Structure formats: C-alpha cells, structure tokens
Amino acid sequence: MDKPSNFHVARNGLAFAFRLADVSFLIAAFFIMLSFHEVAFDREYFLLLMAELFFYLYLAESISIYRSWRLSSFLYVLGLMSTVLVVSFFILITAVFLFKQGDYYSRVVMFGWFSLSMLLLVGWRLLVRIVKRSMRRNGYSLQKVAIIGMTQSGTNLYQELNENIELGLQCVGFYDDREPERINGEYLKLLNGSIDKVVAMAKKGEVKKLYICLPMLAEKRISNIIHQLGDSTVDVLILPDFLLKNLMHARIGHVGDLDTISVFESPVHGMKNFYKRTFDILFSSLAIIAISPVLMVIAIAIKLTSPGAVIFKQDRYGLGGERIKVFKFRSMTVTENAAKVTQATKNDSRLTSIGGFLRRTSLDELPQFFNVLLGTMSVVGPRPHAVAHNEEYRQLVAYYMLRHKVRPGITGWAQVNGWRGETDTIDKMEKRVEYDLAYIRHWSLWWDVKIIFKTVFKGFTGNNAY
Structure with missing residues (x-):
C-alpha cells in the first residue's frame, strides 16, 4: 500500500x-x-x-x-x-x-x-x-506560539503575526541559546530565554505552536529539539532560511516513502495549470474576436507603408526553455533573428514609418494572442526575450532562466511596473528578472486579472516603450 x-x-x-x-x-x-x-x-x-x-x-x-x-x-x-x-x-x-x-x-x-x-x-x-x-x-480563540531562533526568518515571522491579527496567533517571545550581546536587532527585548526553556514550556502545554527558525546549518540542534518534543502535543513547524528567497514556491511532494521540497519547479502545476490554460484560451479567443478589425487595419497599413511581410516570427524561449516562434506585427525594415540581435532604441533608424507608433502603443504585440491560443504563450507571464539576449543574460543575471518555468506572456508584472523596453544595463535586466520571479513565486489567477487591468490602463505605453 x-x-x-x-x-x-x-x-x-x-x-x-x-x-x-x-x-x-x-x-x-x-x-x-x-x-x-x-x-x-x-x-x-x-x-x-x-x-x-x-x-x-x-x-x-x-x-x-x-x-x-x-x-x-x-x-x-x-x-x-x-x-x-x-x-x-x-x-x-x-x-x-x-x-x-x-x-x-x-x-x-x-x-x-x-x-x-x-x-x-x-x-x-x-x-x-x-x-x-x-x-x-479580547484574548478569545488565541493560540500561543513561540519562535526558536532570533534570526532574520524569525523576525520576519514575528512581523507577519503582528500584522495579521486575524490569524489568531499570539507570539509569547523568542528563545535562543546565544548570549544577548551576540544578537543584534530591535526585537532583543522579546528574547525570553533559552531553547531548553521553551521546550519545557511546550511539554507543559503552555504554547500551542513552536516555530523553529534556526539556520539549516544547525541541523543537529534542530533534530535534537524535534526529538525532545516527541513526547509533547505541541505543533512544531520549521521555517528554514536555506535559500529561502530563491525558492520558486517550496511545494511539498514525495518520491515513494520520501518527502521532498521543490526548489526550482513551476508553481503552476496540476489544476492550477488547468485553470491558467483555460483562462488563456477563453480570454485570447474573445480578444481575437474583439480586436479582429484592428488587426486587419494594422496589417493593411504595414503592407501599404513598407515592403516585406506583415507578421514577423521571432525565435524565443518558451516553457521549459524550448524554442518557440513568437508572432509580432513587423515594425522594422529588418527582421533580425540571428545569433546577435540589436535591441530597439529611441528614434531607431530601423523603424518603419508606422513602426514607432506600433511599438510605443504595444500594438505590434497583438498577434501574440494567436500564440496564446496555440499554447506557446500565456496572456500574463514573463515577456519572452530574443534567443540571443537569453544566451547573453543567462550568464550575467542570477536565476535568469527560472523565468522559463512558466509560459511567457503578452504582458507581465515587470512590464506594468515600468521594467520594459531596452535593457541597456545589467541593473535593468536584473530588476526585470526580479519582478518576473516574484510573479512566478506568488502566481494566482487573481494576480493575472490584476495585471491585465493594469496593462489596459498603464501598460501599453511608457517612457521605455520604443
């Protein structure tokens, strides 16, 4: 069994x-x-x-x-x-x-x-x-909890408990074996004693939950605490600090009889993937029907104002780092898709007569609703970069490729917060990746809806859109 x-x-x-x-x-x-x-x-x-x-x-x-x-x-x-x-x-x-x-x-x-x-x-x-x-x-239905370890993760937990009183968790203090002079921080006054003291309190039933917020290097100490609490009824929870900020979502899984914690794995899995994909299909279908007259007008304008194809298909990385073809209205006289791609800049000489307008208003991105319908993109997600830019920045920006744990999007959290357009410095790309990873870690359908609304009102245009 x-x-x-x-x-x-x-x-x-x-x-x-x-x-x-x-x-x-x-x-x-x-x-x-x-x-x-x-x-x-x-x-x-x-x-x-x-x-x-x-x-x-x-x-x-x-x-x-x-x-x-x-x-x-x-x-x-x-x-x-x-x-x-x-x-x-x-x-x-x-x-x-x-x-x-x-x-x-x-x-x-x-x-x-x-x-x-x-x-x-x-x-x-x-x-x-x-x-x-x-x-x-008034003290009704409160659960008394204690925090073992006055670490960064411990103080962060204390702040969350204080800011969300509806959780019904009342922290009675911190417990740490280090001497007070070795502990820095504004919460020092909440240090109530040693770890052995709170273990004894737990055994007496004086606290309902114990949060262990010790560094993962203290594995033996953590194991010893858990062993001591084995004959108590206290709830024991571990809040690890090990690579905490870089975990994609820390989903619990298991292989046979062994439990695992995911580190780099897409949070959009199972039914969540079903919901997101269903939303994408419905939204993109309705969007294509609604904007079809606009698509036709833009296509005719491109054909009349410059020679060349109406649709430009550029290689990008999609879900799992696989190459996909992303559709865009052609806005330049060149269609770069090689090992080196020059990013568009302000007053770029390669822009067609209507290309600048299409890019400033993001109208050149509208054909990507067909990418969404085909399943290579999502309505909301990290914006896909040219393959050449991916190969360049994956060597320069930490955790860059984690952007590809979800489908790329027509719009994204980074874009509606102003991190779009030319990335002429590493700092700009790092900031974009920071916002993309925050979106992936905390994804929800509600967040997708919020980003779409933000895009409608502020995300189509911007100082960096050219």
Whole structure:
C-alpha cells in the first residue's frame, strides 16, 4: 500500500458554514436581481443559477478557498474568493455566448448579479473578520506560539503575526541559546530565554505552536529539539532560511516513502495549470474576436507603408526553455533573428514609418494572442526575450532562466511596473528578472486579472516603450 505524504493542508473547522454562506448569498443576489428587474424565474434561469453555483464551487474547492484563515493574510483570502467569482462568471458568460443564449438572458440581471454577489461575498467575510479581530483582541480563540531562533526568518515571522491579527496567533517571545550581546536587532527585548526553556514550556502545554527558525546549518540542534518534543502535543513547524528567497514556491511532494521540497519547479502545476490554460484560451479567443478589425487595419497599413511581410516570427524561449516562434506585427525594415540581435532604441533608424507608433502603443504585440491560443504563450507571464539576449543574460543575471518555468506572456508584472523596453544595463535586466520571479513565486489567477487591468490602463505605453 502506498504511503501518503506526511504533509497536509490545514482544514478550516467552519468550512461547511463558509460554503453554505457563499451559496446562500449567490442565490440571494440572483433572486434580488430578478425581482428588482421584474424578470420571471423559469427553467432557463434555473439552469443559469445551477451552472454558476457549479462553476463557483468547483473552482473554490480546487484552490482551497475554504481552508483555515490562520494560514493566510485576509487580503489573500479575499483575492482567492474574488478570483473564483470573476473566473466563474467569465466561464458562465462564455458558455452562454457559445451556446447562443445571450439574447434570452438579461444583461442587466447578469451584471447586477455579479456585482451584488461580489459585494455580499466580500461583505460577509469583512464582517466575520471584524468579529474575529475584536474577539482576538479580547484574548478569545488565541493560540500561543513561540519562535526558536532570533534570526532574520524569525523576525520576519514575528512581523507577519503582528500584522495579521486575524490569524489568531499570539507570539509569547523568542528563545535562543546565544548570549544577548551576540544578537543584534530591535526585537532583543522579546528574547525570553533559552531553547531548553521553551521546550519545557511546550511539554507543559503552555504554547500551542513552536516555530523553529534556526539556520539549516544547525541541523543537529534542530533534530535534537524535534526529538525532545516527541513526547509533547505541541505543533512544531520549521521555517528554514536555506535559500529561502530563491525558492520558486517550496511545494511539498514525495518520491515513494520520501518527502521532498521543490526548489526550482513551476508553481503552476496540476489544476492550477488547468485553470491558467483555460483562462488563456477563453480570454485570447474573445480578444481575437474583439480586436479582429484592428488587426486587419494594422496589417493593411504595414503592407501599404513598407515592403516585406506583415507578421514577423521571432525565435524565443518558451516553457521549459524550448524554442518557440513568437508572432509580432513587423515594425522594422529588418527582421533580425540571428545569433546577435540589436535591441530597439529611441528614434531607431530601423523603424518603419508606422513602426514607432506600433511599438510605443504595444500594438505590434497583438498577434501574440494567436500564440496564446496555440499554447506557446500565456496572456500574463514573463515577456519572452530574443534567443540571443537569453544566451547573453543567462550568464550575467542570477536565476535568469527560472523565468522559463512558466509560459511567457503578452504582458507581465515587470512590464506594468515600468521594467520594459531596452535593457541597456545589467541593473535593468536584473530588476526585470526580479519582478518576473516574484510573479512566478506568488502566481494566482487573481494576480493575472490584476495585471491585465493594469496593462489596459498603464501598460501599453511608457517612457521605455520604443
């Protein structure tokens, strides 16, 4: 019989009540909108309601939005819920469109239902949070925790606990074997004694959780602490500092009977990959339909103003470092795709008469929606660089190739934060990679939606777009 993994996601004791609240408010919002707009509830609207409840609950269960609130910040909880609601309604509307039922359903009712649902689902969570924060400020339902090791990871953990009181975790202090004069930092006043002292406290049941924040070099000390706590009921958690900032997402897995922690592995795996790919297909399909007149006008303008092909296919690295062909509207008189590629600069002489405008407004990137549809790109992800630039910068920028743990995107976190265009210094490329890796580590569908909105309002143009 296969041995299950030793690692599990914590459950929320109120999960059933939270599911019931979501379903109840979705149904309530639906009937309020029908009543307000005097629309009859019939078989078609019943199917619409059932479809939305199915999409919402399926997505909600798949990304565990009903897990314990003690595991994440409240904003993260709201972000997950909002993502599920947005994506579920997006799927619902797409299904209505594909089955040609759009004329039957009231658009005002659909929009009102979504808006009121968002208001109600956010509202009840805010109310619960206010109640929980009030109760926990008064000492109710608090879990006492202690931190072993006044290290950087330990102080970071303490800050998180203080900033997120809704987690219900009250830190009683730090415990470290080093002499106080060897410890620097503003938290020194919270040093309450040695590690042996907190181990004794744990055995007496005076703390609920113990966070071990010692350096990984202290493996024997950590092993000894865990051994001592073996006859207690305290929850023991390790927050390692080993390459912590460079882990892609630290996913727990197992090989046979052995547990593993991933270091460099894509966080977009399993159902997450399914959600992202589904979103990409739906979004790119609708985008291509919506912008098809623009695509035709640009293609005709390119053909009339300069000789050469309308579409330029450039080699780039895609998912897993495999070469792909990225589509762009041709904006230059040359189509460089060799071992050396010169980046576009301001007032570049190679630009066609309309090329500068296409690049400044990012209209030259629109054909990449076909790349998304074909599966070689995503709507959101690290921007793909020319192969020649990849080979150059992978030698100069640490962890550069980790950008290829996900599909490259039409837009990305680096681009909407201003790190786009010419990278004439190493610092600029390092900053772009920093933002790309932050996106990969913390990816969520909600973040994709936020980046798309930022792109619409500020990401198409910029001082570095040329």
